[in-house]
Amino acid sequence: MSTESENDCEHPETSKEIKLAGKLVDEVLELCDENVFGCYQCGTCASGCPFVEEMDLTPDEVIRHIILDKKEVLNSKTIWLCSTCFICAERCPRDINITVLMEALRQIVLRLSIDETEITCLSEEEKKNIPQMAFVSLFRKNIG
Amino acid sequence: MDMLYYPGCTLKTSAKNLETSAMAIAEKLGYRLVEMEEWNCCGVVASLTSDDLMHHLAPLRNLIHIEDQKQDKVVVLCDMCYNTLKQTDIRVKESQSDLDTLNDFMDKENDYNNTVNIMHFLEFLRDEVGFATLKKKVKKPLKGLKVMPYYGCMLLRPREVAIDDAEDPKIFSDLIKALGAEVVNNPFNIECCGSYRTIDQKELTSRRAKNISSFALEHDADVIMLSCPLCKYNLDVRGKEAESMYDGYRQLPTLYFTQLIALALGLDAESLGLDLNAVDPNPILKKKGVID
Numbered sequence: 001m002s003t004e005s006e007n008d009c010e011h012p013e014t015s016k017e018i019k020l021a022g023k024l025v026d027e028v029l030e031l032c033d034e035n036v037f038g039c040y041q042c043g044t045c046a047s048g049c050p051f052v053e054e055m056d057l058t059p060d061e062v063i064r065h066i067i068l069d070k071k072e073v074l075n076s077k078t079i080w081l082c083s084t085c086f087i088c089a090e091r092c093p094r095d096i097n098i099t100v101l102m103e104a105l106r107q108i109v110l111r112l113s114i115d116e117t118e119i120t121c122l123s124e125e126e127k128k129n130i131p132q133m134a135f136v137s138l139f140r141k142n143i144g
Numbered sequence: 145m146d147m148l149y150y151p152g153c154t155l156k157t158s159a160k161n162l163e164t165s166a167m168a169i170a171e172k173l174g175y176r177l178v179e180m181e182e183w184n185c186c187g188v189v190a191s192l193t194s195d196d197l198m199h200h201l202a203p204l205r206n207l208i209h210i211e212d213q214k215q216d217k218v219v220v221l222c223d224m225c226y227n228t229l230k231q232t233d234i235r236v237k238e239s240q241s242d243l244d245t246l247n248d249f250m251d252k253e254n255d256y257n258n259t260v261n262i263m264h265f266l267e268f269l270r271d272e273v274g275f276a277t278l279k280k281k282v283k284k285p286l287k288g289l290k291v292m293p294y295y296g297c298m299l300l301r302p303r304e305v306a307i308d309d310a311e312d313p314k315i316f317s318d319l320i321k322a323l324g325a326e327v328v329n330n331p332f333n334i335e336c337c338g339s340y341r342t343i344d345q346k347e348l349t350s351r352r353a354k355n356i357s358s359f360a361l362e363h364d365a366d367v368i369m370l371s372c373p374l375c376k377y378n379l380d381v382r383g384k385e386a387e388s389m390y391d392g393y394r395q396l397p398t399l400y401f402t403q404l405i406a407l408a409l410g411l412d413a414e415s416l417g418l419d420l421n422a423v424d425p426n427p428i429l430k431k432k433g434v435i436d
Contacts, residue, residue: 031193085336086301103192131154136188137340
């Protein structure tokens with residue numbers, strides 16, 4: 001199912017070329033202390049993720065991309081669809097905190113001065129009524 | 145008895161009814177929620193990368209100001225505030241060097257000394273008041289009302305901050321039974337509501353609301369009980385919008401746990417902000433005899 005509709009905000013990140021000098025796994029492990037190599041691809045994270053139907057890569061595929069240095073994961077919708085709900089981290093039988101890995105991937109992109117979301121889609125009424133906790137969360141997760 | 149209380153931003157704007165109903169029930173149970181001095185935004189979401197200490201400043205500053213008031217316990221109503229404050233507290237408890245860096249950076253503030261116990265209001269009701277005591281104080285049992293508990297994420301995950309079993313929580317079910325209502329279990333009740341995606345992906349959030357609520361609807365639930373202001377917005381407003389996306393779908397009304405407790409304690413329904421909903425709970429509450 002498509003993740004975007006005419007009611008949604010713009011998501012410019014997927015069209016931008018992201019270049020990294022070093023290996024992706026090294027960049028990720030600079031930002032967190034997770035044993036990505038421990039993943040045995042059981043798919044528990046994917047089966048529990050409430051957004052997996054909307055994702056272009058499942059969470060276990062994201063881990064594989066990190067290990068195999070497939071940098072196109074940085075252009076995936078998946079890392080931005082993750083809402084940091086921690087259900088994958090809670091269930092991982094290898095105790096890998098995939099939520100933290102997703103954050104590391106987002107941070108790699110954001111630290112290249114690439115914003116993920118442009119707030120173009122809200123009515124004045126929505127700006128008044130949506131709880132401000134949603135705005136602060138979105139800005140912290142999707143804008144560098 | 146006075147309890148120090150951290151409100152957070154949303155309780156002063158779109159979730160005023162969560163605050164007013166919590167204060168009213170606390171008073172009825174013999175407590176007074178006293179708003180802490182000099183609080184600021186909690187930061188809302190925890191910073192997760194190992195090198196990002198900057199985003200722990202906001203929650204830590206709140207914890208410092210609690211110590212400044214010579215208090216060692218604070219009650220929090222908003223799930224996201226609770227989660228963020230608690231995650232920062234755990235991080236600085238586990239890393240003295242991170243705490244030192246943050247303390248040094250905030251050189252105009254006193255140092256934080258790791259003494260604050262952060263407690264969600266639900267924990268306070270379960271562990272300090274006790275649901276058995278609460279049950280005894282119920283004046284108007286919610287008999288016949290079928291309630292689906294919805295936990296969302298922030299009360300339960302990550303496991304270090306969970307107030308209950310992360311996979312099989314009981315706190316809402318126990319509370320619902322103490323109020324005399326009937327529990328409608330739902331296998332989706334610990335799944336994410338869509339959270340801040342409500343801003344940039346509204347239809348996705350509407351789908352989340354529908355996926356979470358449909359099971360309860362099919363099992364004849366009357367209302368959804370929850371605690372987080374953002375979950376409430378998403379299930380209520382985005383759920384209402386889902387009605388035009390899916391034939392035959394009807395969004396169930398949502399109520400804060402504090403509002404249902406207040407009704408069971410016999411507090412005046414007019415003061416509980418029951419009208420601040422996209423899906424009006426009043427008709428079903430009247431039909432079930434919960435309100436007049």
